[in-house]
Amino acid sequence: MSALAIQSISIAFGGYRAVDGLSLTLQPGEVYALLGPNGAGKTTTLNMILGFVKPDSGSIVIDGVDAVTAPLAARARTAYLPETVMLHPSLSAIENLTYFALLAGRRIDAPMARQLLADAGLQEEAHDRRAGSFSKGMRQKVGVAIALAKDARLLLLDEPTSGLDAGAANDLSEVIRAASGRGIAVLMATHDLFRVKDVAHRLGILHAGRLVDERDAATIGPVELEQLYLQRLAA
Known part of the structure; x- marks a missing residue:
């Protein structure tokens, strides 16, 4: 199919x-x-x-x-990543992920959230940081983790890649390959x-x-x- x-x-x-x-x-x-x-x-x-x-x-x-x-x-x-991924700035990456997963009908715990964020390429030290301090590339990685949590097809x-530096664009390419895999x-x-x-x-x-x-x-x-x-x- x-x-x-x-x-x-x-x-x-x-x-x-x-x-x-x-x-x-x-x-x-x-x-x-x-x-x-x-x-x-x-x-x-x-x-x-x-x-x-x-x-x-x-x-x-x-x-x-x-x-x-x-x-x-x-x-x-379906999961959608717009040009600018909007997250709740006062919530951490884990809190954003669990919240948006719940909106999609899936309940995930903190260990699963950490694994999904890691799979999406977000560095471990950022998992508990408030999203208001994130770069565009970091917000995109949380967005990809939300897609993984949703089990989107x-x-x-x-x-x-708009507005990303070379390093962040390369990270995004790796995340896309992982999603494809x-x-x-x-x-x-x-x-x-x-x-x-x-x-x-x-x-x-x-x-x-x-x-x-x-x-x-x-x-x-x-x-x-x-x-x-x-x-x-x-x-």
């Missing part, structure tokens, strides 16, 4: 077609990078997958659940061509709401990818 199956989804706002006939499929453990500039339709696509907006046409199925007709059930199988990332499908919406080349199995280029190209990441180098990206956006 596919972790995510999108078939010919389209949506328009005020006559402007933000997403136009988009189809893509992710298998369990697959990392897919949806590349495109601002306004290409990446965030709108994520919002449709999450059930925040309903497509005008087409279908979205997450782990066998129709996300259009049963958005809450589909969302229960699909992880959505919106511009995950657990069988979690990962869909990254980004315009960071070079970072995603390190972690994605497949790459898709979204332009004006349409998927204009798709490649296996292993078959294309960074320079070729940049050239292809610029060519497709200029077409």
Whole structure:
């Protein structure tokens, strides 16, 4: 069973077609990078997958659940990391994790929370620190731990490397690989061509709401990818 199956989804706002006939499929453990500039339709696509907006046409199925007709059930199988992960600043990493896991219907104890945070790459000394002192990279790791606690089958990332330094971006890549190794499908919406080349199995280029190209990441180098990206956006 596919972790995510999108078939010919389209949506328009005020006559402007933000997403136009988009189809893509992710298998369990697959990392897919949806590349495109601002306004290409990446965030709108994520919002449709999450059930925040309903497509005008087409279908979205997450782990066998129709996300259009049963958005809450589909969302229960999905974890979402926005560009800025919002945590309760006065709570520790462990407290944030146990709280958000409880909201998702899972009760976890402190030892399990520590293990999940470690699996997500958060250093042990930060487990009991208040989240208000965390960097963006540290907040993302807590967000990934929340996804692991939720036992999500699909992880959505919106511009995950924006604002990260090289070290934090490398840490995020390791976390994505770990999630993939657990069988979690990962869909990254980004315009960071070079970072995603390190972690994605497949790459898709979204332009004006349409998927204009798709490649296996292993078959294309960074320079070729940049050239292809610029060519497709200029077409």
